Amino acid sequence: xxxxxxxxxxxxxxxxxxxxxxxxxxxxxxxxxxxxxxxxxxxxxxxxxxxxxxxxxxxxxxxxxxxxxxxxxxxxxxxxxxxxxxxxxxxxxxxxxxxxxxxxxxxxxxxxxxxxxxxxxxxxxxxxxxxxxxxxxxxxxxxxxxxxxxxxxxxxxxxxxxxxxxxxxxxxxxxx
Amino acid sequence: xxxxxxxxxxxxxxxxxxxxxxxxxxxxxxxxxxxxxxxxxxxxxxxxxxxxxxxxxxxxxxxxxxxxxxxxxxxxxxxxxxxxxxxxxxxxxxxxxxxxxxxxxxxxxxxxxxxxxxxxxxxxxxxxxxxxxxxxxxxxxxxxxxxxxxxxxxxxxxxxxxxxxxxxxxxxxxxxxxxxxxxxxxxxxxxxxxxxxxxxxxxxxxxxxxxxxxxxxxxxxxxxxxxxxxxxxxxxxxxxxxxxxxxxxxxxxxxxxxxxxxxxxxxxxxxxxxxxxxxxxxxxxxxxxxxxxxxxxxxxxxxxxxxxxxxxxxxxxxxxxxxxxxxxxxxxxxxxxxxxxxxxxxxxxxxxxxxxxxxxxxxxxxxxxxxxxxxxxxxxxxxxxxxxxxxxxxxxxxxxxxxxxxxxxxxxxxxxxxxxxxxx
Numbered sequence: 270x271x272x273x274x275x276x277x278x279x280x281x282x283x284x285x286x287x288x289x290x291x292x293x294x295x296x297x298x299x300x301x302x303x304x305x306x307x308x309x310x311x312x313x314x315x316x317x318x319x320x321x322x323x324x325x326x327x328x329x330x331x332x333x334x335x336x337x338x339x340x341x342x343x344x345x346x347x348x349x350x351x352x353x354x355x356x357x358x359x360x361x362x363x364x365x366x367x368x369x370x371x372x373x374x375x376x377x378x379x380x381x382x383x384x385x386x387x388x389x390x391x392x393x394x395x396x397x398x399x400x401x402x403x404x405x406x407x408x409x410x411x412x413x414x415x416x417x418x419x420x421x422x423x424x425x426x427x428x429x430x431x432x433x434x435x436x437x438x439x440x441x442x443x444x445x
Numbered sequence: 446x447x448x449x450x451x452x453x454x455x456x457x458x459x460x461x462x463x464x465x466x467x468x469x470x471x472x473x474x475x476x477x478x479x480x481x482x483x484x485x486x487x488x489x490x491x492x493x494x495x496x497x498x499x500x501x502x503x504x505x506x507x508x509x510x511x512x513x514x515x516x517x518x519x520x521x522x523x524x525x526x527x528x529x530x531x532x533x534x535x536x537x538x539x540x541x542x543x544x545x546x547x548x549x550x551x552x553x554x555x556x557x558x559x560x561x562x563x564x565x566x567x568x569x570x571x572x573x574x575x576x577x578x579x580x581x582x583x584x585x586x587x588x589x590x591x592x593x594x595x596x597x598x599x600x601x602x603x604x605x606x607x608x609x610x611x612x613x614x615x616x617x618x619x620x621x622x623x624x625x626x627x628x629x630x631x632x633x634x635x636x637x638x639x640x641x642x643x644x645x646x647x648x649x650x651x652x653x654x655x656x657x658x659x660x661x662x663x664x665x666x667x668x669x670x671x672x673x674x675x676x677x678x679x680x681x682x683x684x685x686x687x688x689x690x691x692x693x694x695x696x697x698x699x700x701x702x703x704x705x706x707x708x709x710x711x712x713x714x715x716x717x718x719x720x721x722x723x724x725x726x727x728x729x730x731x732x733x734x735x736x737x738x739x740x741x742x743x744x745x746x747x748x749x750x751x752x753x754x755x756x757x758x759x760x761x762x763x764x765x766x767x768x769x770x771x772x773x774x775x776x777x778x779x780x781x782x783x784x785x786x787x788x789x790x791x792x793x794x795x796x797x798x799x800x801x802x803x804x805x806x807x808x809x810x811x812x813x814x815x816x817x818x819x820x821x822x823x824x825x826x827x828x829x830x831x832x833x834x835x836x837x838x839x840x841x842x843x844x845x846x847x848x849x850x851x852x853x854x855x856x857x858x859x860x861x862x863x864x865x866x867x868x869x
Binding site: 285286287288292293294297328332334347350355392396397404 | 531534535536572610614626696697764767774781786788
């Protein structure tokens with residue numbers, strides 16, 4: 270079942286499209302935003318809400334590059350592998366990720382922190398090589414810069430963990 | 446030298462908001478257009494000789510002229526801005542989208558008025574997050590100011606404008622595939638005819654134009670066709686955003702007169718090759734254009750001159766091949782992209798491109814055979830126009846056929862030495 274939030278967000282998009290069917294890509298994006306990826310259950314939920322055949326929605330979901338039909342890590346690294354970035358050092362970056370994170374393309378680190386995916390041209394060719402992590406663009410990359418960026422994400426992870434251990438900020442730690 | 450499209454764009458700075466845009470003369474073209482007959486707007490664009498900046502160079506006014514007009518015309522009519530910039534090596538529309546969103550929106554309203562469209566969509570690629578934010582903001586401002594919605598600026602003309610952020614696939618840039626994507630389907634191309642102008646989005650008359658094309662329109666309406674033609678150094682009107690990427694001293698993007706020669710862009714603007722690297726060739730307008738070599742450096746970057754020289758202007762953003770980069774490896778990278786992004790709709794494309802990719806990989810891995818070159822040639826023929834459903838495969842064939850022609854010695858070395866000579 271879609272959550273109330275998901276339903277509301279899909280409903281809000283409906284003003285932009287004259288048919289329910291046309292909403293399906295927005296709906297998949299919304300489900301992914303909430304759940305991290307689109308599972309079989311996610312497909313079934315959206316199909317039911319939009320009154321589409323699940324198989325047909327599956328065809329749509331698997332067509333688009335940014336709908337993830339497999340689980341991804343907390344951060345998705347989208348490394349541009351198109352021609353300008355390839356010329357300017359894509360291979361070196363991919364190997365650096367392998368050395369630092371122990372993962373290749375399409376893989377997720379054991380701690381679930383990063384998924385590394387190849388990506389087509391990000392429109393930053395004059396600052397190649399480039400990548401995105403989640404919604405943030407990074408450009409003019411080299412291995413040193415990658416290390417700095419990864420360290421930043423690691424620091425954030427550690428801060429998040431500490432916050433979780435401390436419990437909610439309002440000090441209310443009583444059992445329900 | 447005038448740079449109408451980029452004059453208000455200051456990278457690293459917030460784009461002009463509506464008030465700033467109006468202060469610089471923005472939305473004057475819209476007010477002027479609304480006092481003109483729709484056909485006169487089209488006539489001005491025709492007179493200006495504006496050709497599509499998405500890559501194909503189709504005359505914009507001619508595209509519009511196929512839309513049914515008059516009281517009997519089907520409605521709603523749709524007007525779509527193709528902002529799905531995914532051609533590898535291309536980064537020009539991003540500047541216009543992020544740098545001056547109101548210019549695009551005004552261009553869309555004026556153009557939609559010319560064909561009397563009722564609903565507009567900006568089809569934006571997902572990776573352009575900043576552009577999405579800024580467009581949303583600008584669209585809201587335009588609605589608030591009465592430039593969108595019912596009775597625009599007090600006229601009898603109405604237009605609704607929506608932003609659609611794609612879920613990502615190169616195919617969506619093909620105009621009929623884009624329509625399928627907007628309808629919530631797989632982005633396979635549609636058979637033509639019927640053309641979208643007659644039966645497009647949800648079966649209604651639809652025009653699809655590129656971002657840069659639409660950004661030219663308000664300036665044509667404001668300053669006239671003669672002024673626009675005079676911006677150019679060739680028969681095609683206007684300026685052009687030219688880009689250079691690869692191992693040059695100053696990669697970048699510049700608005701220059703249409704028809705600026707390759708050498709001038711490469712040497713004066715991009716600063717020439719980086720120290721220690723020599724020029725070997727270039728793709729002039731994205732991944733799906735034919736390679737050009739040193740012999741072509743004096744060719745003018747306009748649609749007809751580039752075609753006469755055996756390539757295409759494409760998106761006008763060139764990718765430079767240097768002497769320390771393997772041409773076979775570069776082709777492998779390009780064909781890997783096309784094979785991956787093929788939508789799978791027609792066999793010559795999905796099957797042919799997979800074979801091309803595998804043969805090129807074999808060459809790079811030292812497993813090449815003499816017969817590979819003939820096989821690649823034959824694939825290049827089978828992927829050419831007339832054999833496939835849309836332009837994706839013919840686009841993939843362009844760098845392939847020209848690469849085989851200009852870098853034959855490099856192919857031969859891979860086969861002879863059973864290795865890629867550029868890999869240590």
